[in-house]
Amino acid sequence: MLHRVHVGSTSGGDSCAGHSRARSRAATSPIGGATIPGVRYGSSQRAPAKIVTSIAAAAIMARPASPSRAAPRPATIGAMSGPHLRDFNRIVFFTGAGMSAESGVPTYRGAGGIWKEYDYRRYACQDAFNRDPAAVWEFHNYRRRLVAACAPNLGHRIIARAGQREARVTVVTQNIDGLHALSGSRDILELHGNLWRVRCDTCGVKQQDSHEPREQLRCDGCGGWWRPDIVWFGDFLDDATLHSAKQLISSCDLFVSVGTSAVVYPAAQLPEYARAGKALRVEINPDETPASDLYDVHLRGPATEMLTRLADGDPHLLDPA
Numbered sequence: 001m002l003h004r005v006h007v008g009s010t011s012g013g014d015s016c017a018g019h020s021r022a023r024s025r026a027a028t029s030p031i032g033g034a035t036i037p038g039v040r041y042g043s044s045q046r047a048p049a050k051i052v053t054s055i056a057a058a059a060i061m062a063r064p065a066s067p068s069r070a071a072p073r074p075a076t077i078g079a080m081s082g083p084h085l086r087d088f089n090r091i092v093f094f095t096g097a098g099m100s101a102e103s104g105v106p107t108y109r110g111a112g113g114i115w116k117e118y119d120y121r122r123y124a125c126q127d128a129f130n131r132d133p134a135a136v137w138e139f140h141n142y143r144r145r146l147v148a149a150c151a152p153n154l155g156h157r158i159i160a161r162a163g164q165r166e167a168r169v170t171v172v173t174q175n176i177d178g179l180h181a182l183s184g185s186r187d188i189l190e191l192h193g194n195l196w197r198v199r200c201d202t203c204g205v206k207q208q209d210s211h212e213p214r215e216q217l218r219c220d221g222c223g224g225w226w227r228p229d230i231v232w233f234g235d236f237l238d239d240a241t242l243h244s245a246k247q248l249i250s251s252c253d254l255f256v257s258v259g260t261s262a263v264v265y266p267a268a269q270l271p272e273y274a275r276a277g278k279a280l281r282v283e284i285n286p287d288e289t290p291a292s293d294l295y296d297v298h299l300r301g302p303a304t305e306m307l308t309r310l311a312d313g314d315p316h317l318l319d320p321a
């Protein structure tokens with residue numbers, strides 16, 4: 001089954017257009033009426049005791065089924081303390097534009113968003129490429145130049161470090177900037193492709209390429225046009241990549257979304273798999289998102305700060321102010 005990216009009026013990335021989940025959501029209830037900066041809970045969880053129970057239960061359920069795996073640390077989540085990365089063995093980080101924003105990678109939506117300035121219908125869809133591949137390449141070389149000036153941030157490095165211990169850590173990203181790989185993450189599923197890879201539009205062969213600008217625009221083998229191997233508006237996601245992401249998310253014990261509002265299908269459905277698989281679900285985002293109801297814990301703040309606290313096992317992560 002192929003999964004086509006829907007095209008609409010609100011864009012969040014090359015493939016981040018429209019088809020937002022229409023999700024009615026009750027207003028988030030402050031815990032005990034207290035204001036808790038940086039932390040919000042799902043609307044289904046209104047009392048701190050219930051939340052802690054939920055987190056602890058999820059952590060306990062997260063113990064590996066196979067005795068051959070390293071035994072997890074006991075769930076040490078106490079009253080009003082937060083989850084700790086090291087308490088989990090199969091972790092999926094699901095990242096979006098907010099992950100790279102602190103590296104300076106231009107975001108897509110909002111003021112200064114790239115699609116405010118550039119019409120994707122002229123620069124980021126197959127029709128545009130068919131009409132004028134040189135113009136589309138000019139735009140993508142501009143994007144390469146912007147991204148090449150950016151370096152992985154602390155959040156990228158924390159995720160990479162998490163993958164260097166015994167836990168299985170997978171990054172499922174909507175970003176095309178390649179910063180997860182640059183920071184040392186090894187197990188990465190790029191749902192929307194990679195700006196630093198090209199694909200022959202005629203014969204389909206792929207090639208890694210870090211030139212900025214990319215000047216060779218014709219395939220050596222067949223003479224067809226190279227195009228960026230990214231998912232443009234109206235393109236299909238790679239079915240095998242999406243399938244792998246769903247499998248890993250269904251079987252993880254901790255699912256952390258970072259900087260994505262996940263409003264675009266099919267990426268928007270991925271948190272549902274984590275919920276079905278009983279993973280503890282943590283949303284890191286400065287703002288509430290249409291998917292917030294799908295998460296157990298909401299960490300409201302910049303990605304680097306919240307990932308740092310999650311990695312450090314900050315005992316005050318969920319403290320009331």
Ligand SMILES: [Zn+2]
Pocket residue numbers: 200201202203204205219220221222223224
């Ligand atoms: Zn070719």
